Amino acid sequence: MTSQTGNRLKHSAAKRRPQTNRAEPQKLNAVSLPWPADWAQIFGAERPLILEIGFGTGVFLRHLAQQHPESNIIGLEISNQCLLKAENMIAREGFNNLRVIHSRAETALHHLFEPTTLSQVVINFPDPWFKRDHVHRRLMQRDTLNAIVSRMRPGAMLYLATDILAYAEMAGELLNTTPGLTNTLPSTWANTLPDRVITKYEAKARSEGRDCMYFAYQRNHQPAPDVPIIGEIAMPHIVFQSPLSQDEIRVGFAPFDAHEGDIYVGFGEVYRGRSGLLFEIHAAEPTIDQHAALLLTPHGQGQNEYTIQLSTIGHPRPTQGIHLAVNALHQWIAGLSENTTVIQRKLAE
Ligand SMILES: C[S@@+](CC[C@H](N)C(=O)[O-])C[C@H]1O[C@@H](n2cnc3c(N)ncnc32)[C@H](O)[C@@H]1O
Known part of the structure; x- marks a missing residue:
């Protein structure tokens, strides 16, 4: 060359x-x-x-x-x-x-x-x-x-x-x-x-x-309206025991809504995934609107123990609305069977 x-x-x-x-x-x-x-x-x-x-x-x-x-x-x-x-x-x-x-x-x-x-x-x-x-x-x-x-x-x-x-x-x-x-x-x-x-x-x-x-x-120099910044909040989760199997929870599930003040959460379909159940949610808050999914998975080695947490699908952010959704789903499942007991919970008050 x-x-x-x-x-x-x-x-x-x-x-x-x-x-x-x-x-x-x-x-x-x-x-x-x-x-x-x-x-x-x-x-x-x-x-x-x-x-x-x-x-x-x-x-x-x-x-x-x-x-x-x-x-x-x-x-x-x-x-x-x-x-x-x-x-x-x-x-x-x-x-x-x-x-x-x-x-x-x-x-x-x-x-x-x-x-x-x-x-x-x-x-x-x-x-x-x-x-x-x-x-x-x-x-x-x-x-x-x-x-x-x-x-x-x-x-x-x-x-x-x-x-x-x-x-x-x-x-x-x-x-x-x-x-x-x-x-x-x-x-x-x-x-x-x-x-x-x-x-x-x-x-x-x-x-x-x-x-x-x-x-x-x-x-001007007049005091500003008090609008605090809404910063990070922790990831929510709840661990509970229920006599129901995953399939019984899935079959018993029907879409529902939950409200708290000006926060609205709508539940859509439930899907069976490889590691557990996926629940579609829409969390509408005055400052943010998120379409996300909650994940219910078996917890540890315990008999019928489950964790509900936020799935990473759609990269959602933990907010008050997402905490409300985790709590509402747990309440809903607890409504299917009296013998549901909470083992651990991390939820915003
Ligand atoms: C009527 S257009 C005007 C666009 C541009 N400012 C102009 O003068 O040509 C309004 C724009 O605002 C955007 N928009 C509407 N609601 C918004 C919101 N809540 N936050 C940020 N952008 C928004 C729309 O996507 C759209 O591009």
């Missing part, structure tokens, strides 16, 4: 080599991050935090990252397509101060962010949820706004934009009756804001002839 051929081969091999010099950043979601999240560790630097909720195509998010190199920018989305697009944009442009997280705003605000940590919050064109049955899904409602205010530092800004007059009126009323916020505009909202980057929804609204309404509120 001539040295020329050798060089050509080396060159083409280098070209074919995948561009993996930079490590792919890990995809982030609110269920797998620590509660609270360690932002300095995630970004590799401690900087002020700016949050955009529901960033859609990511136009505004990109603008925030460019305009604020001194800050760490976090975008929240529930749409996988929007997340993928934003992750590609971050990799393409090499931003080291921008990360996106798969999370409902309500989950991130309550579990990931500690009080007084955000220096800016942006909500552009939130879904309006017009129907009466869907009003509880609106971002702009008292509980979520209280969580936002509690996470803002004194002096932090909250920007909101909408093209729906009824939503603007509702949001204006809510914002004006929030003691922790001060309006920085001469009226409740403005119809233009200088130097604003136009988002996809904004462009659509304008092209269809709708006015946009912009809000700009600042966190």
Whole structure:
């Protein structure tokens, strides 16, 4: 082989080599991050935090990252397509101060962010949820706004934009009756804001002839609503003895619901697995919604002794709702036979 051929081969091999010099950043979601999240560790630097909720195509998010190199920018989305697009944009442009997280705003605000940590919050064109049955899904409602205010530092800004007059009126009323916020505009909202980057929804609204309404509120020195962070809780489990066999429990089982305050748990089907029984559950809590499974397995060498614990299917997080589910399943099985005794339990009160 001539040295020329050798060089050509080396060159083409280098070209074919995948561009993996930079490590792919890990995809982030609110269920797998620590509660609270360690932002300095995630970004590799401690900087002020700016949050955009529901960033859609990511136009505004990109603008925030460019305009604020001194800050760490976090975008929240529930749409996988929007997340993928934003992750590609971050990799393409090499931003080291921008990360996106798969999370409902309500989950991130309550579990990931500690009080007084955000220096800016942006909500552009939130879904309006017009129907009466869907009003509880609106971002702009008292509980979520209280969580936002509690996470803002004194002096932090909250920007909101909408093209729906009824939503603007509702949001204006809510914002004006929030003691922790001060309006920085001469009226409740403005119809233009200088130097604003136009988002996809904004462009659509304008092209269809709708006015946009912009809000700009600042966190003042009034005390914030008390919205403590909901941190880690232990894995629940219960060990019990029952005269019933696994098959008798499975055959006797029927789907049921359990409630405690504003936590709801729905049980679906039961399946026989290799190591025991799997019970499908849906745990709906005000700050987090999880589809998961509970596992009932034989315990130790004991006669008809069982453990109920959280299965790893779907990577769920132990929460109050999951503890409620473990307890409810045990109660349900105890209802099938009087002679059920608890041997050991680790459950939140
Ligand atoms: C009407 S779009 C606006 C998108 C973008 N901000 C814009 O102005 O073009 C609303 C966005 O919020 C996201 N979203 C809706 N509810 C959310 C929630 N609870 N938490 C986070 N994002 C949410 C939706 O997936 C959607 O991308």
